[in-house]
Every structure is written in structure tokens, then in C-alpha cells.
Amino acid sequence: MNIRTIRIGVVGLGTVGAALVESLQANAGIIRADVGAEVVIARIAEKDATRRKSIHAPGTVLSLDWRDLVADRDIDIVVELMGGTSAARDLVLASLRAGKHVITANKALLANHWTEVLTEAHKAGRAVGFEASVMAGVPVIHVLQSGLSGHRISAISGILNGTSNFILTRIGENGVDRRQALEEARQKGFCEADPSLDLEGFDAAQKLAILGSLVLGRWLPPQDVHREGIGNLEKEDLLEARNSFGYVLKPLAILKRRATGVEARVQPTFLDKRSPLAEVSREFNALLIESDAAGPITLIGKGAGGAPAASGVLADIVEIARRIRHADSGASVPRLPRPGPVHVLPYDQLESRFFLRFTVCDRPGVLSKIFRCLSSERISIANSEIRNTPDGATGLVYAATYRTHAKAVRKALKTIDVQPALVKRKTLMVPIQE
Amino acid sequence: MNIRTIRIGVVGLGTVGAALVESLQANAGIIRADVGAEVVIARIAEKDATRRKSIHAPGTVLSLDWRDLVADRDIDIVVELMGGTSAARDLVLASLRAGKHVITANKALLANHWTEVLTEAHKAGRAVGFEASVMAGVPVIHVLQSGLSGHRISAISGILNGTSNFILTRIGENGVDRRQALEEARQKGFCEADPSLDLEGFDAAQKLAILGSLVLGRWLPPQDVHREGIGNLEKEDLLEARNSFGYVLKPLAILKRRATGVEARVQPTFLDKRSPLAEVSREFNALLIESDAAGPITLIGKGAGGAPAASGVLADIVEIARRIRHADSGASVPRLPRPGPVHVLPYDQLESRFFLRFTVCDRPGVLSKIFRCLSSERISIANSEIRNTPDGATGLVYAATYRTHAKAVRKALKTIDVQPALVKRKTLMVPIQE
Numbered sequence: 073m074n075i076r077t078i079r080i081g082v083v084g085l086g087t088v089g090a091a092l093v094e095s096l097q098a099n100a101g102i103i104r105a106d107v108g109a110e111v112v113i114a115r116i117a118e119k120d121a122t123r124r125k126s127i128h129a130p131g132t133v134l135s136l137d138w139r140d141l142v143a144d145r146d147i148d149i150v151v152e153l154m155g156g157t158s159a160a161r162d163l164v165l166a167s168l169r170a171g172k173h174v175i176t177a178n179k180a181l182l183a184n185h186w187t188e189v190l191t192e193a194h195k196a197g198r199a200v201g202f203e204a205s206v207m208a209g210v211p212v213i214h215v216l217q218s219g220l221s222g223h224r225i226s227a228i229s230g231i232l233n234g235t236s237n238f239i240l241t242r243i244g245e246n247g248v249d250r251r252q253a254l255e256e257a258r259q260k261g262f263c264e265a266d267p268s269l270d271l272e273g274f275d276a277a278q279k280l281a282i283l284g285s286l287v288l289g290r291w292l293p294p295q296d297v298h299r300e301g302i303g304n305l306e307k308e309d310l311l312e313a314r315n316s317f318g319y320v321l322k323p324l325a326i327l328k329r330r331a332t333g334v335e336a337r338v339q340p341t342f343l344d345k346r347s348p349l350a351e352v353s354r355e356f357n358a359l360l361i362e363s364d365a366a367g368p369i370t371l372i373g374k375g376a377g378g379a380p381a382a383s384g385v386l387a388d389i390v391e392i393a394r395r396i397r398h399a400d401s402g403a404s405v406p407r408l409p410r411p412g413p414v415h416v417l418p419y420d421q422l423e424s425r426f427f428l429r430f431t432v433c434d435r436p437g438v439l440s441k442i443f444r445c446l447s448s449e450r451i452s453i454a455n456s457e458i459r460n461t462p463d464g465a466t467g468l469v470y471a472a473t474y475r476t477h478a479k480a481v482r483k484a485l486k487t488i489d490v491q492p493a494l495v496k497r498k499t500l501m502v503p504i505q506e
Numbered sequence: 507m508n509i510r511t512i513r514i515g516v517v518g519l520g521t522v523g524a525a526l527v528e529s530l531q532a533n534a535g536i537i538r539a540d541v542g543a544e545v546v547i548a549r550i551a552e553k554d555a556t557r558r559k560s561i562h563a564p565g566t567v568l569s570l571d572w573r574d575l576v577a578d579r580d581i582d583i584v585v586e587l588m589g590g591t592s593a594a595r596d597l598v599l600a601s602l603r604a605g606k607h608v609i610t611a612n613k614a615l616l617a618n619h620w621t622e623v624l625t626e627a628h629k630a631g632r633a634v635g636f637e638a639s640v641m642a643g644v645p646v647i648h649v650l651q652s653g654l655s656g657h658r659i660s661a662i663s664g665i666l667n668g669t670s671n672f673i674l675t676r677i678g679e680n681g682v683d684r685r686q687a688l689e690e691a692r693q694k695g696f697c698e699a700d701p702s703l704d705l706e707g708f709d710a711a712q713k714l715a716i717l718g719s720l721v722l723g724r725w726l727p728p729q730d731v732h733r734e735g736i737g738n739l740e741k742e743d744l745l746e747a748r749n750s751f752g753y754v755l756k757p758l759a760i761l762k763r764r765a766t767g768v769e770a771r772v773q774p775t776f777l778d779k780r781s782p783l784a785e786v787s788r789e790f791n792a793l794l795i796e797s798d799a800a801g802p803i804t805l806i807g808k809g810a811g812g813a814p815a816a817s818g819v820l821a822d823i824v825e826i827a828r829r830i831r832h833a834d835s836g837a838s839v840p841r842l843p844r845p846g847p848v849h850v851l852p853y854d855q856l857e858s859r860f861f862l863r864f865t866v867c868d869r870p871g872v873l874s875k876i877f878r879c880l881s882s883e884r885i886s887i888a889n890s891e892i893r894n895t896p897d898g899a900t901g902l903v904y905a906a907t908y909r910t911h912a913k914a915v916r917k918a919l920k921t922i923d924v925q926p927a928l929v930k931r932k933t934l935m936v937p938i939q940e
Contacts, residue, residue, distance in 0.1 A: 095799050103656045105723070105841075203653075209800030211653025218652070219637075219645025221824030222537045223817060289539070348806060351785045365529050365817035366643030367808035372782060374801035383657060383799035390655030407539075 079114035081141035084153035087378030177204035183278035201388025209383030210373035230359035235270035236323035300339035420479035513548035515575035518587035521812030611638035635822025643817030644807035664793035669704035670757035734773035854913035
């Protein structure tokens with residue numbers, strides 16, 4: 073077996089890129105032993121001069137333009153850490169066409185250009201590593217791709233956005249209000265510059281699109297994922313749900329195969345206190361995988377941060393380098409995604425239990441009218457708690473339904489919410505995961 | 507690419523073997539798509555006539571002797587599910603020498619013959635799959651081997667025996683006594699014929715030996731693992747620890763790199779209620795992996811049972827079949843284990859907090875003497891609870907120490923436990939995991 077050097081090109085020296093350069097240096101011995109060859113960063117492309125200067129990478133050529141990496145025939149693996157979906161897409165496609173393996177942590181790129189990227193890799197006979205794109209260093213992609221090979225995965229559900237989880241945890245456990253919790257998350261560096269990407273579920277929807285496309289063997293576009301943010305829940309709701317109903321609120325991403333199609337949604341969801349995901353708190357992420365034979369499998373870890381994301385990239389580098397070293401990258405070339413869209417079921421068809429909060433006018437007859445509207449849609453109530461606000465004029469009615477269709481609940485709420493004699497604000501409707 | 511059929515030989519039709527035959531048939535379509543080739547069970551060897559008859563496997567040749575499989579040139583992968591360490595060892599070694607890839611769920615075989623089996627595979631250039639040997643279908647082996655490639659794993663700690671976890675969960679949560687809990691575990695089919703393999707930690711020590719050998723790249727013999735059973739704890743201790751100290755007792759297996767050697771132990775250990783492993787209850791298993799960059803990663807799932815174990819074997823089959831299909835099995839050949847033994851630190855050198863239960867004579871001066879013995883070994887007490895038994899003559903003193911050496915605690919207890927004027931029975935000493 074001929075020992076050779078495997079050359080990496082890294083594009084982008086943000087937090088992940090900088091952490092990667094460091095960890096490749098720190099773990100050089102382990103990597104050499106593992107791969108059976110030297111793995112070196114041969115070139116780095118970064119436009120920002122300050123970032124370029126901050127890096128200590130002796131022997132590495134620094135470029136301003138990623139095209140230099142694509143043109144360098146000696147580079148085996150290109151690591152795309154520039155972000156965005158325009159130049160990053162050009163880089164990834166050009167690298168594959170130039171016969172290089174590609175690793176990317178770019179969830180937006182993969183979620184939006186899944187078929188294009190994987191088809192190009194398949195045609196080129198090259199690998200695409202994207203462990204770091206979902207849950208950073210927690211190896212969910214490896215587990216779905218090879219740890220559960222040959223299994224039919226029936227459902228995945230996860231906490232894929234650490235910021236939302238941190239905020240809901242702080243509100244639910246400590247009764248701080250949303251603004252305080254967001255401020256805390258910001259101070260701890262958990263927030264993106266634009267926090268709505270996290271809080272409105274865009275980030276989690278992209279990650280679910282990647283996991284779903286992998287599980288289904290077919291592209292699940294992120295815009296087909298039903299998406300709700302964490303913005304409508306008050307701390308009183310979370311405390312009431314926990315104390316009187318035993319439910320914990322989590323920002324869940326769910327993909328489920330149904331007889332008639334696929335359920336794909338990102339939304340705050342109540343879980344039984346004893347569910348494995350209910351205990352995953354603060355900035356931690358988790359994925360629960362349900363398959364035919366293995367039983368439920370849960371992976372928990374840190375889903376964000378420079379070092380954890382670099383750790384996901386590192387695992388991909390070593391895996392691909394091993395294959396290059398043994399001249400056998402065939403098995404790591406992705407399969408061609410099946411053509412045609414995933415049939416995502418409309419949200420109305422969701423069958424679930426629901427948690428409802430009515431903000432009612434505290435007058436005789438109001439409750440009976442509300443419950444009549446529900447029962448006329450065949451919605452049964454499993455349990456209910458009624459609270460009065462200090463002013464005495466407003467009541468809060470919390471109710472957990474039995475299993476029903478989202479459509480029925482929405483229809484009933486449409487009737488209720490337009491009657492100012494019954495309710496003072498829009499009724500809250502949150503699914504309860506079984 | 508030439509499409510070929512990949513032929514499996516299965517030895518042993520116990521619960522795992524039967525479940526495997528079934529799941530290979532049920533998932534034939536998924537497997538074909540995944541591998542890009544047909545994967546069939548070409549031969550099964552099983553001595554027991556009843557078992558042979560219970561299997562519906564058309565097109566499969568049934569043999570009485572495993573040697574028929576080794577001699578069959580068309581068989582690519584041998585799956586060893588016969589158990590034991592004698593014939594199973596012969597089968598595995600003979601199969602590798604005959605150029606076949608091997609998959610085994612046999613933890614005793616791997617733990618005791620690690621170097622021999624891996625060296626033979628390395629020499630033969632063949633893969634050894636053993637995902638099912640630890641935590642059944644939960645892909646901990648895949649995660650350690652490739653999901654965290656290139657990482658320095660600093661520690662692993664896990665709940666590797668479902669029976670022990672079930673029993674401790676039942677005692678700790680529901681206050682049933684140990685005999686009742688064991689009887690329940692038996693009725694649910696969680697117990698081996700000889701329950702001491704589970705309850706005395708032999709099973710978990712073998713699994714830790716496998717994980718440790720993998721992580722360290724060097725054989726960790728199971729007899730070098732410090733091992734304690736779950737037999738010395740009463741339900742009162744568990745309830746007291748939970749209610750007054752906030753600790754949950756778990757049957758933990760721990761491997762930790764230290765500056766001077768490796769800590770390797772299987773023993774009941776107290777965990778903070780909020781630790782990720784504390785919530786893993788009943789028959790569930792879990793592994794917490796600590797590495798340099800990825801942060802703590804936890805995997806949770808069912809660690810036993812025919813279908814879950816068969817699921818681990820299935821994942822190995824598909825992985826190896828993919829490599830065969832692409833004629834590139836190089837990267838899956840195991841590295842040669844490094845020679846020489848792992849330096850396991852003696853238990854006395856363990857630095858930890860400890861939970862102590864003294865069963866004291868309820869007389870003046872007893873407490874001060876006990877605490878003096880502790881402080882003379884420089885053991886500081888973080889908190890303590892004192893309880894009287896209903897008869898009034900005996901007191902129970904529970905104490906949680908600050909971080910200290912096991913040696914110091916053992917020395918103090920040696921002094922205390924020989925004084926019948928102080929204590930009525932052997933003092934209980936359980937580490938507290940930080």
C-alpha cells in the first residue's frame with residue numbers, strides 16, 4: 073500500500089474554519105494513525121485579511137479566491153465553509169466537476185440544492201460529506217447513512233435549533249419571560265445576527281429538509297416543511313402545561329412516514345415530561361430515530377459552535393481520507409436522489425392531540441359555548457384547567473384534546489375566535505406529541 | 507459496475523438469528539437499493555432441528571455444521587450468532603482465513619480474543635463487524651469507528667446492562683425491593699438464564715472491554731475492568747439519595763484516560779438527577795462519549811432483544827456488502843491493535859466524590875468518632891443526613907464526601923468497620939459521578 077499525502081483545501085476562515093485548522097493540527101497524530109497517511113491543509117481561501125492573518129498555518133498557501141483551490145490539481149478534498157448559497161454553490165459544483173471530494177457545513181446550500189449537489193457528486197464519482205450541517209459534531213448523518221444501513225426509518229423527531237431550545241427551557245424552568253431569555257441567549261453567543269432564522273424555525277426547517285431528503289432518498293424542499301416559530305407562547309402557558317398537564321414545550325422538527333404521504337413540520341410541541349426529548353434542555357440538540365427493528369434511538373449533543381461544527385467536518389475529512397488512502401471511494405459516492413417531489417401532507421391532515429389556550433370573557437355561558445363549538449367538530453377534551461386572571465374579567469381555559477385532525481381544531485377555533493363575546497384574543501393551538 | 511449477488515452465511519438460529527432472517531427478508535427492497543446488489547442468505551448452519559424447522563428461508567441451504575459455510579467459496583460474509591467462545595472463535599478465525607468478512611454479536615468472544623480476532627482480520631484484509639455486540643442496534647460502534655473519526659476520545663460512560671438498569675430504576679422510582687424488581691425483570695424476559703452475569707457486572711465489563719479496546723486502539727481485557735455488582739444497595743438508600751441528595755443510582759461503565767493510565771470500571775454510581783444518563787431508565791441503555799472537540803454526545807436506545815440485536819447485524823451486513831459491491835473493502839479492514847496491555851489504574855487511585863452509608867449504633871460519641879476517622883484521612887464531608895431506624899437503637903448516617911481518593915475512603919472505612927461499638931454492618935461506599 074503506497075503511503076501518500078492527502079491534501080485539503082479550506083474555503084472560509086470564520087469560527088468553524090479557524091477551529092478546523094486548529095483541530096487538524098492538534099489531532100495530526102491521531103489522524104495520521106487513523107488514515108494511514110498524512111492529511112494536510114494545502115490551501116486556504118479567505119478574502120478577509122484580518123482572518124487570514126489570525127491563522128497560524130505554516131506550509132499552507134493562502135489565496136484570496138476559491139477558484140485557486142479548484143484549479144489546484146493536488147487538492148483531494150475541498151471544505152466549503154464560506155456560507156451563503158450562491159458562490160458556495162459554484163464552489164461545490166466546480167470542485168466536484170474537477171474531481172475533488174467535497175465537505176460542507178452549509179445547511180442552506182444543501183437544503184435548497186440537494187438534488188443538484190448530490191447528482192453532481194454521483195456523476196463525478198465523488199463523496200459529499202455534510203455531517204456538520206445538522207447538529208454540528210453529533211454524528212446524526214453518519215448514523216442515518218451507515219449506522220442504520222438497511223433499516224426502514226419510519227420517523228425522526230428532533231430538537232435541531234439550540235437557540236429556541238435554550239429560550240423555551242429558560243422560560244419553562246425558571247419562569248423568566250421571553251425577552252429576558254432571548255437576551256440571555258444573545259449574551260451566551262447562541263443567536264445568529266438575525267435571530268428570526270432561529271426563532272421562526274427557518275434554521276430547523278433547513279436541517280429537517282436535509283435529514284428528510286436523506287431518509288426518504290428524495291429531495292424534501294425546506295419550504296415544504298410546515299413551520300411555526302416559538303413566538304406565541306407565554307411563560308404562564310408553559311408553567312401551566314408543566315404543572316397541571318405534565319407537558320414540556322420543545323421546539324420540535326418532525327418527519328413521519330404516513331400511508332398517504334409524509335408529515336414534515338417544525339413547531340413548538342408539547343411532550344410528556346418523561347419523553348426522552350423532554351429532558352434535552354438549554355442549548356442542547358437531539359434527534360430521535362424510529363426504525364423498524366432497532367427501536368427508538370436518541371442522539372444528544374451540542375448542535376452549534378465553532379469547535380463542535382469543526383468536529384463534524386473533521387470526521388468527514390478522516391472518513392473520506394481513509395477511502396482515498398485505500399483507493400476505494402466507490403461506496404461513499406452518494407446514490408442518485410430519486411426524481412420528483414416528496415408528497416408532504418398538508419398540515420390540516422395532521423392527526424394529533426392538541427393543547428389549547430382560550431383567553432375567555434369571564435361571563436356565564438361562555439364555557440358551554442366554547443365546548444359546544446369543539447364538540448360540533450367531534451373534538452373531545454381529555455382534561456382542562458380553568459384559571460382567572462387577577463382582574464377577574466378574563467379567564468384562561470387550558471384544554472388538552474384527544475386525538476383529532478388539525479383541520480377540525482382549526483375550524484372550531486375559526487368559529488370561536490371571531491366572537492368577541494367569547495374570547496379576547498386568538499386561541500393558542502399546540503400539538504402534543506405522543 | 508457489475509451487479510452481483512452478495513451471499514451471507516448465518517451460524518446459529520437463536521432469537522437474534524431468527525430475527526435477522528426475518529428482517530433481511532422484510533427489508534430486501536431497501537437493502538437492494540442501498541447496496542446496489544442482491545443480498546441473500548445462502549446458507550444457515552444450526553444443529554437444533556426444531557430451530558431449523560421454524561425458519562422459512564426458501565432458497566437457503568441448511569447445514570448442521572458451520573464448517574460447511576467456511577468451505578463454501580461463494581459465501582462472502584459469515585455471521586456468527588452461535589455464542590460461546592470456543593467453537594465461535596474457531597468459526598470466526600477460520601472464516602477470516604478463508605477470505606470471508608465476519609460479523610459477530612458475540613461480546614464474550616470479542617472481549618476475550620480482541621487482539622487475535624482483529625489481527626487475523628487485518629492480515630486477511632477482511633472486515634469484522636460487531637455493532638450488535640454492544641447496545642444491540644444502537645450504533646455506538648459505528649459512531650466510535652467513523653462518526654467521530656480523527657477525534658481523541660477522552661472518556662466514555664454508559665449504562666450497558668439493561669437488566670441492572672431496570673432493577674435499579676424500579677427500586678429507586680417505585681420503592682419496590684430488589685427481589686420484586688428482579689422477578690419483574692425476569693417476567694419481562696430481560697434476564698439471562700444466570701442473572702449474575704447481568705447483576706454482578708460481567709456483561710457490562712465485557713462490553714466496556716470492547717468499547718475501551720476500540721477507543722484505546724489496544725486490548726483492554728475484561729478482567730482488568732474493576733467490577734462491582736448492584737447487590738449491596740437497599741431501596742432505603744436509593745430513596746434517601748434521591749430525596750435528600752438529588753442523586754440517582756445507575757449501573758455505570760466508565761472508561762477515562764488519565765495522565766497516569768486508564769480508569770476502567772463497572773459499578774453502581776450516583777449521578778446528579780439532571781445528568782443526561784440519570785434520565786435513562788428501565789431497560790434502556792446509553793453511552794456518553796466525551797471527545798476533545800465535539801462536546802459530550804449521548805446515544806440512547808434499547809440494548810438487548812432479538813430484533814434490536816439483529817438490527818445491529820443488519821447494519822453491518824449492508825455496510826460490508828456496499829464495500830464488496832464497490833470492490834473497495836480496504837478502508838473497513840481493522841487496524842492492527844497496538845501490542846501490550848492497557849495500563850489500568852488500580853481502583854484505589856480513583857479520585858471521586860463518594861456516597862457513604864454508615865449503619866451506626868445509636869450511642870453518644872459515635873458520630874464524632876466516625877467523622878474523626880474520616881477527617882484523619884483528609885476526607886471532607888459535603889453534606890450528611892442522619893436517620894434513626896424505628897427500633898431507636900440503630901442510626902443511618904448518609905454522607906457525600908468532597909473529591910478524594912478511593913484509597914483514603916477505604917482506609918477510613920477499614921478502621922471504622924472493625925469497631926462493633928461504632929457500626930453494625932459494613933459501610934456502603936458508592937462513587938458519585940461528576
